[in-house]
Amino acid sequence: MSTVDVALSPIHIESGFVHNINEPIVIYLTVAGSVIPMCILESDSIASVKLRIQTCKGFLVKKQKLVFEGKELSRNNSLVKDYGVLSGDILHLILRVSNLLMITVETAFKKEIKFQVDRFRNVRYLKQKIAEEAKGEAFINVSDQEILCNGEKLDDQRLIDDICRNRDAIVHLTVQKPAQVDKETNCEKLPNVGYQLQPVIVNPNLKIPPVIWDMLDSASGGLKMGKKPLRSTEGTGGAYFMQHPLGNEIVAVFKPIDEEPLAVNNPQGLPPSTNGEGLKGGTKVGEGALREVAAYILDHPLTGPRTSNSEAEKGFAGVPPTIMVKCLNPEFNHPLGYVGGLENIKVGSLQMFVKNCGSCEDMGPRDFPVKEVHKITVFDIRTANADRHAGNILMNRDGGRIMLTPIDHGYCLPENFKDCTFDWLYWPQAREPYSKQVLNYINSLDAEQDIALLNSHGWNLSLECARTLRISTMLLKKGAAKGLSPFSIGQIMCRVKVNKESMIEKMVQKAHHSMLPGMSEVTFLEIISKIMDFELENISV
Numbered sequence: 001m002s003t004v005d006v007a008l009s010p011i012h013i014e015s016g017f018v019h020n021i022n023e024p025i026v027i028y029l030t031v032a033g034s035v036i037p038m039c040i041l042e043s044d045s046i047a048s049v050k051l052r053i054q055t056c057k058g059f060l061v062k063k064q065k066l067v068f069e070g071k072e073l074s075r076n077n078s079l080v081k082d083y084g085v086l087s088g089d090i091l092h093l094i095l096r097v098s099n100l101l102m103i104t105v106e107t108a109f110k111k112e113i114k115f116q117v118d119r120f121r122n123v124r125y126l127k128q129k130i131a132e133e134a135k136g137e138a139f140i141n142v143s144d145q146e147i148l149c150n151g152e153k154l155d156d157q158r159l160i161d162d163i164c165r166n167r168d169a170i171v172h173l174t175v176q177k178p179a180q181v182d183k184e185t186n187c188e189k190l191p192n193v194g195y196q197l198q199p200v201i202v203n204p205n206l207k208i209p210p211v212i213w214d215m216l217d218s219a220s221g222g223l224k225m226g227k228k229p230l231r232s233t234e235g236t237g238g239a240y241f242m243q244h245p246l247g248n249e250i251v252a253v254f255k256p257i258d259e260e261p262l263a264v265n266n267p268q269g270l271p272p273s274t275n276g277e278g279l280k281g282g283t284k285v286g287e288g289a290l291r292e293v294a295a296y297i298l299d300h301p302l303t304g305p306r307t308s309n310s311e312a313e314k315g316f317a318g319v320p321p322t323i324m325v326k327c328l329n330p331e332f333n334h335p336l337g338y339v340g341g342l343e344n345i346k347v348g349s350l351q352m353f354v355k356n357c358g359s360c361e362d363m364g365p366r367d368f369p370v371k372e373v374h375k376i377t378v379f380d381i382r383t384a385n386a387d388r389h390a391g392n393i394l395m396n397r398d399g400g401r402i403m404l405t406p407i408d409h410g411y412c413l414p415e416n417f418k419d420c421t422f423d424w425l426y427w428p429q430a431r432e433p434y435s436k437q438v439l440n441y442i443n444s445l446d447a448e449q450d451i452a453l454l455n456s457h458g459w460n461l462s463l464e465c466a467r468t469l470r471i472s473t474m475l476l477k478k479g480a481a482k483g484l485s486p487f488s489i490g491q492i493m494c495r496v497k498v499n500k501e502s503m504i505e506k507m508v509q510k511a512h513h514s515m516l517p518g519m520s521e522v523t524f525l526e527i528i529s530k531i532m533d534f535e536l537e538n539i540s541v
């Protein structure tokens with residue numbers, strides 16, 4: 001660094017020391033069990049640190065998640081110093097590894113074909129790919145193919161992931177014409193693994209909707225048939241894909257509470273939380289599954305909260321059906337060993353698997369229909385979602401139309417608004433006004449009814465979480481009634497910089513300062529309502 005650089009760089013004077021935030025500092029990155037020292041500047045943004053990691057280590061920026069002292073460094077435009085990272089500190093790097101595997105197929109004629117296959121496709125799908133790729137070869141028909149891996153003949157239903165013990169390895173397969181086999185003696189023996197999957201029922205008066213029973217039946221049937229839960233390579237917590245009894249599709253995603261980020265049995269190696277707080281401010285470790293289930297319960301259909309007549313109806317935002325379950329299986333993370341007893345039973349959320357062609361992270365937002373984006377904005381504002389990044393919105397195509405499905409709601413309804421983040425804020429659709437239909441839906445929302453509904457399902461919201469739901473619903477309703485776009489309302493809830501409070505946080509603080517000892521929650525909400533009206537006056541439509 002030249003003298004001129006030093007003269008121009010910002011300085012902090014603390015107790016006589018001149019602290020230059022443009023001096024390099026060394027931090028340590030832990031990733032997959034190894035520690036990598038790295039030179040950065042305190043004045044670097046999180047985005048530029050991620051870019052450095054990409055340049056030095058080859059991990060794509062959008063696949064990186066950085067965690068420091070139990071908190072995710074999620075705001076890319078904030079600076080390293082804003083998060084309080086100092087020289088010698090340890091940052092945990094979590095990689096969101098793709099589910100795609102490179103497969104190398106070696107044919108009987110020594111021809112090699114390489115292609116990428118989703119690890120959750122089965123061998124039959126692989127045969128179809130080979131038939132497409134190897135036109136003109138003798139094994140063009142799927143039925144003519146026999147695939148061997150390390151000398152073992154692979155059953156059509158077998159998952160690619162199951163074959164690839166070493167998760168990111170290139171797999172060599174041999175394709176040959178099938179020998180005549182005696183079907184009687186060639187039956188596959190089912191592996192003898194323990195299985196058990198049951199819903200957690202807290203209120204026997206509430207009926208489990210048929211759509212959830214179907215999911216439970218399929219996932220439980222899969223376990224009985226020896227189809228192993230497959231741990232997702234993505235995500236900061238343990239998430240397991242539960243297979244259909246035929247092993248040809250995924251039916252649900254199970255997230256055990258003891259494997260959540262910062263929980264004791266987290267399989268990603270994140271150190272356990274020291275104060276019980278989760279990865280996002282205002283959440284607790286071990287409550288992610290409750291929040292996942294709450295998200296489904298609160299996602300009312302357009303006609304209003306589900307009743308016994310409308311229990312199968314899809315929610316307005318389309319949160320996949322989710323329920324709390326108990327499950328026993330050796331494939332889950334059991335660091336203390338697996339004996340198949342009560343101590344190995346895991347409790348967590350089971351969510352219906354939604355077929356998709358990727359997430360919103362995989363393409364620019366331009367072509368997303370306004371209606372699809374708006375339904376998610378309503379849900380996120382209402383629940384003050386602290387984890388709405390584009391990777392948590394699955395994408396699908398119905399004909400030419402793009403459909404969006406929101407997932408991963410383990411950080412909704414936090415106790416405060418500190419970590420609210422909405423990736424959609426910067427999408428063009430968020431600047432469009434809500435339609436009449438959406439406005440009617442927003443108008444029908446009732447936070448008190450929602451709190452009572454969660455209570456009936458066994459989640460007695462803490463005063464702070466209930467307050468979040470009340471204030472968020474209030475803001476959504478007032479903002480929408482005033483004709484504000486999702487962008488204008490969302491902006492009130494999100495911090496622009498990590499250390500700069502959002503408008504909603506300032507409103508809450510102001511209301512706290514106006515409170516006198518002994519005043520009730522109702523009075524607090526009346527005060528907030530008045531402050532909100534005043535602040536919204538100054539926001540133009």
Ligand SMILES: Nc1ncnc2c1ncn2[C@@H]1O[C@H](COP(=O)(O)OP(=O)(O)OP(=O)(O)O)[C@@H](O)[C@H]1O
Pocket residue numbers: 065096232234235236237238239253320351352353354355356359387391392394407408
């Ligand atoms: N209901 C679902 N249907 C289809 N895929 C799902 C569903 N829920 C989760 N997934 C997929 O499972 C994987 C792990 O999910 P999880 O939500 O834990 O990951 P994540 O979004 O990467 O998490 P995090 O934001 O904590 O890093 C992701 O690839 C996600 O797309």
